[in-house]
Amino acid sequence: MKRNSRAANSVAMAVLAVAAVWALRTGLDRWSAPPPVAKEPAATAAPTATALPAPVQAQPQPAVAAATAAPSPTPLPSPTATPDPVAALPEGWMLRLAKPDCPLPADFTVELAPVAGGIFDARAAGELERMLADAKAAGCELRLVCGYRDNQRQQNLYEQKKRQLEAEGMAPARAAAEAARWTPPGGCSEHNLGLGADLLPADGMDADALAWLEAHAAEYGFIQRYTESCQAHTGMAPMSWHYRYVGATAAAAITEQGVCLEEYREDLGQYGGQ
Numbered sequence: 001m002k003r004n005s006r007a008a009n010s011v012a013m014a015v016l017a018v019a020a021v022w023a024l025r026t027g028l029d030r031w032s033a034p035p036p037v038a039k040e041p042a043a044t045a046a047p048t049a050t051a052l053p054a055p056v057q058a059q060p061q062p063a064v065a066a067a068t069a070a071p072s073p074t075p076l077p078s079p080t081a082t083p084d085p086v087a088a089l090p091e092g093w094m095l096r097l098a099k100p101d102c103p104l105p106a107d108f109t110v111e112l113a114p115v116a117g118g119i120f121d122a123r124a125a126g127e128l129e130r131m132l133a134d135a136k137a138a139g140c141e142l143r144l145v146c147g148y149r150d151n152q153r154q155q156n157l158y159e160q161k162k163r164q165l166e167a168e169g170m171a172p173a174r175a176a177a178e179a180a181r182w183t184p185p186g187g188c189s190e191h192n193l194g195l196g197a198d199l200l201p202a203d204g205m206d207a208d209a210l211a212w213l214e215a216h217a218a219e220y221g222f223i224q225r226y227t228e229s230c231q232a233h234t235g236m237a238p239m240s241w242h243y244r245y246v247g248a249t250a251a252a253a254i255t256e257q258g259v260c261l262e263e264y265r266e267d268l269g270q271y272g273g274q
């Protein structure tokens, strides 16, 4: 009898522990604190009711709407940043990573400037503006669909995408992973860094504008960041419209060598870092 009820207890605890981890992984930032290991007898309250965020305040927003939110310190949790030798270099700010497995620290801030109807890192906004002006002068007008967006808005977009995938029938864990490949959680996007720019032809399907951008972006310090071949490094789905400011030196090297920012950083860390 005693043995049986103990076994039943263990099963119940295991179920609760799995439910709690599930709730954390699906309902919260996946990169927050490590999931709790239920060592103590679990409380009797079942965690199931709070697992999924209620969709009441979900505002239907297009995923590509321009960012207008003012910069603010993020309230979102973030794991401790890993040491980054490249960050110590003078050009370190241009080469900083922000992605699902490398989130920005919770105290990250950046000075922003308005540009082309959006917002961008103030130190790079001039180059973005110059690139858009030169593209236009060449008859290849481009539109900045999104520059900087704050962490909370990023998190909202991520959760919205995750809910959409779940509604389409994807299992929650897979939906979370897939959503992060397209629109990562707050603090994990180059748009939160202020150096990511989604650029599209001003008149829809103008292939010349895209070709101009591909051919000239590096001259202004931009690279196409989420390419097919860099997927293993970036962890992101290929997105031809997502450009990233890395500075003219890095952009030239990355483009000429056909490498990813991660690979470029590795070489730089070896020779220029500590």
Ligand SMILES: [Zn+2]
Residues within 6 Å of the ligand: 191, 196, 197, 198, 241, 242, 243
């Ligand atoms: Zn983007």
